Amino acid sequence: MAKGLIHAETDHGLLDRVVGILDAARSRTVRHVNSEMVLAYWLIGREIVQALQGGQDRADYGAALLEGLSKGLQQRYGRGFSISNIKYFRQFYQTYAHRQPEIRHEPRGELGLDGGGSAAVVADLSVALAEHEALQGFSAQLSWTHYRTLCRIEERSERLFYEIEAERNGWSQPELERHMQSHLFLRLVKSRDKAGVMALATQGQVLASPVDAIKHPYVLDFLDLPEASQWHEADLETAIIDQLQPFLLEMGKGFAFVARQQRIGTELHHFYIDLVFYNYLLKCFVLVDLKLGRLTHQDVGQMDMYVRMFDELKRSEGDNPTVGLILCAERDEVVARYSVLNEGKQLFASRYMTVLPSEEALRAEIERETQRVRSSKPDNKDET
Numbered sequence: 001m002a003k004g005l006i007h008a009e010t011d012h013g014l015l016d017r018v019v020g021i022l023d024a025a026r027s028r029t030v031r032h033v034n035s036e037m038v039l040a041y042w043l044i045g046r047e048i049v050q051a052l053q054g055g056q057d058r059a060d061y062g063a064a065l066l067e068g069l070s071k072g073l074q075q076r077y078g079r080g081f082s083i084s085n086i087k088y089f090r091q092f093y094q095t096y097a098h099r100q101p102e103i104r105h106e107p108r109g110e111l112g113l114d115g116g117g118s119a120a121v122v123a124d125l126s127v128a129l130a131e132h133e134a135l136q137g138f139s140a141q142l143s144w145t146h147y148r149t150l151c152r153i154e155e156r157s158e159r160l161f162y163e164i165e166a167e168r169n170g171w172s173q174p175e176l177e178r179h180m181q182s183h184l185f186l187r188l189v190k191s192r193d194k195a196g197v198m199a200l201a202t203q204g205q206v207l208a209s210p211v212d213a214i215k216h217p218y219v220l221d222f223l224d225l226p227e228a229s230q231w232h233e234a235d236l237e238t239a240i241i242d243q244l245q246p247f248l249l250e251m252g253k254g255f256a257f258v259a260r261q262q263r264i265g266t267e268l269h270h271f272y273i274d275l276v277f278y279n280y281l282l283k284c285f286v287l288v289d290l291k292l293g294r295l296t297h298q299d300v301g302q303m304d305m306y307v308r309m310f311d312e313l314k315r316s317e318g319d320n321p322t323v324g325l326i327l328c329a330e331r332d333e334v335v336a337r338y339s340v341l342n343e344g345k346q347l348f349a350s351r352y353m354t355v356l357p358s359e360e361a362l363r364a365e366i367e368r369e370t371q372r373v374r375s376s377k378p379d380n381k382d383e384t
């Protein structure tokens with residue numbers, strides 16, 4: 001009997017399994033409660049909007065109504081029903097008034113879209129998306145804080161994209177916040193035509209080819225680097241390794257870290273690649289070369305050689321062709337246009353920013369890029 005008790009007390013496998021069951025049950029309970037609160041807040045918002053519409057059309061009437069509702073709810077339920085929160089409920093309903101008050105538990109189906117045409121920016125999609133709603137109800141994977149964060153986005157297509165991506169990738173609210181602050185949607189728009197942007201807004205980011213995985217620019221504000229004159233490429237590389245998790249989040253979908261200063265070469269010559277990743281969605285290696293200054297043709301030639309050598313020496317059966325990405329502080333459009341970057345489907349060059357740009361600055365940059373794409377070639381192919 002004593003031996004049995006001793007064995008039971010040291011059966012960590014049983015304990016771990018039971019803990020796993022309880023943690024999973026608690027997680028489901030929390031998600032269920034969050035989902036019910038999302039629906040409750042939407043319904044409260046609807047009641048407020050309808051009450052305001054049916055009442056007097058005066059600002060003081062609306063303020064008094066919200067204040068009275070807030071006081072009544074706080075007296076009955078305590079904290080959590082301040083006037084600011086009541087206003088959030090109203091905004092939530094107004095933002096998603098077209099949705100049904102239900103929680104969808106099944107994975108969202110993929111949407112197919114036809115189309116084609118010239119490059120375009122986000123504003124071109126608002127009318128089309130007003131008649132094409134990709135989602136019904138609300139996601140069981142997203143909490144009230146997710147939806148309250150999403151309500152800050154005015155552009156419907158952009159808001160829909162972030163909702164889809166947060167659900168698909170399991171983003172926490174801080175992760176969603178970071179992608180919004182770094183304008184992920186606008187950066188992905190830069191290399192897509194109108195049909196591509198429409199698909200991006202309604203399906204989320206789908207990696208079908210290497211160009212889909214490239215952003216313009218990459219925002220590395222989380223590295224907390226000093227002024228550029230005070231650091232070197234090795235410092236940038238070290239900072240990335242130290243902040244690998246947020247860097248992978250910035251890189252995008254499907255990236256896994258493989259190596260730093262990966263050596264490749266022959267018996268006579270050895271070369272070192274700054275960073276090597278593998279993208280399991282594209283099934284290919286991605287080589288990253290870090291440059292502090294302006295892009296040069298020597299940088300392009302070096303990356304071209306790295307990709308060719310890596311394909312021959314490291315690529316395994318089943319892997320797709322290796323992709324090379326040069327991350328530079330400033331692109332040279334002449335080099336980009338008249339080098340192999342313009343023709344190759346496996347070589348890319350993107351800017352990186354160590355300070356988060358303003359939305360106005362980024363939108364202006366996207367507009368410039370759009371005009372460049374429109375005027376560069378008759379066939380409207382994206383330049384790298």
